[in-house]
Amino acid sequence: MVTFGTATAAPGEKDTGRLEVGETRDGSTFGLPVAVVNGIDDGRTLYIQAASDGDELNGVGVIQRTLPQLDPMELSGTILVCGVVNYHAFQVAEHRNPVDDTKMNRAYPGDKTGTSSERIAAATFNAAISADYVLDLHQGSTSQMIDEVRVRCGTRHRLHEECLELAKVFGCGYILDQKGPDGQLARAAPDEGVPTIDPELGGCVGWDEDSIQRGVDGVFNVLHHYGFLDGHYDTRPQTRATGFEQYGSPVGGLIDFKPDLGDRVARGETLFEVTDVFGDPKAEITADSSGVFWRARRLPQVATGEYVCSVGTNIDTY
Structure with missing residues (x-):
């Protein structure tokens, strides 16, 4: 049995639920939308999250299109998903959490007794570091941008090659291999031994179907390459910028x-x-x-x- 928030799935099952992370201004509790896909066979764990910036919606589109395609009876291992990380910003279609004016992807590893963003970061970080691989789905905000994947741990990090390989497997065509700012999930999770990448799926207002499809393809590339699903994915050369x-x-x-x-x-x-x-x-x-x-x-x-x-x-x- 695997549990993530209120989502609980036995082997061969899929479930959705909520990960409670606090209360809104009227005192009512709120939770992030989460899902568990528990494969029929044992295997590794993949954690996927989207919308840690509330106006970056392409990652939400990737999850919306990917989850219905996942059959736990064909899966080895477990997939944990948080569909919307920055709850408050998502509600008002803003980049930063309006409760504390914080960019969520600068708050990791978080603090379970801290600010609104730090509490959300702490809850999702716990899920991330329980996994073997992490995909933190982003986009270039509302700017125009190519589809690319960011490796943020830095070239001297002990997990750099594993993160770079994960980025190559995701296969957007472009990789930005440059150490990121403190507080990014793709910086913090590798410090805990978990290869993590930051796919930046284009940039738009709303969402873009081409970038979303590239993200869906990237998720399935990872699932096939690392043995979650049967079949083999041959990596393609990527254009890398450092x-x-x-x-x-x-x-x-x-x-x-x-x-x-x-x-x-x-x-x-x-x-x-x-x-x-x-x-x-x-x-x-x-x-x-x-x-x-x-x-x-x-x-x-x-x-x-x-x-x-x-x-x-x-x-x-x-």
Whole structure:
């Protein structure tokens, strides 16, 4: 028997429930939506979570489409799922938890007696470190971004190769292999011996079917490769970046991007131009390094110093 919150499943069963993590402002309890898929045969445990940032919905779409396809009678091992981590932010379609103005993916490993976000992080972290592998599904917020997977433990970490292999198996086509900020699940869980990756499934307002399907494919790649499901998955070479350069605008105006997402750019190549509202040029911004055009703001208007785009650098094939 496997239990996660109120979800309980015997071998060969699937169940959904709630993981209680606190009370709302009117004093009523609330819980995160969770699921257990307990395979008929023994095996490893995979933990999957989505929406630790409340406006990043593609991961929720992946779970919505994946869970109905999982037959516990065909599964070896166990899958634990938290469908929405940042409960309060999800309710109001915001990025940060509005109760404590915290970005959830900076709160791990959490604190069960701490702030709202720290309590949620602690509860989900306990599930994560009980697993053998962790998929923390994200997207590039509401910006435009390629589908990629982030390895956040750092190249000197003892689990770096295991995390990198998991990212390759997920198979989005691109990997950002760069140590992440403190408080990320993909930083904290490897410290407890659990390979963890952070798939960033595109970037959009709402959700994007192509990115969701790429995430569903990635989950099944992992399930086949690590023996949860019968069948074999052959990994494909991935484009890896170990550097990440961000560009802001030196002036205010309207942005005109020159490359498309995923395009290779050369050092000195124009990334974007800024014009005034009448179309007269104000600035031309070029790449400091060669790399891949990785991420771009969605809205065309920009203020002085505001974020515009990012380039993945130090490119190789892994």
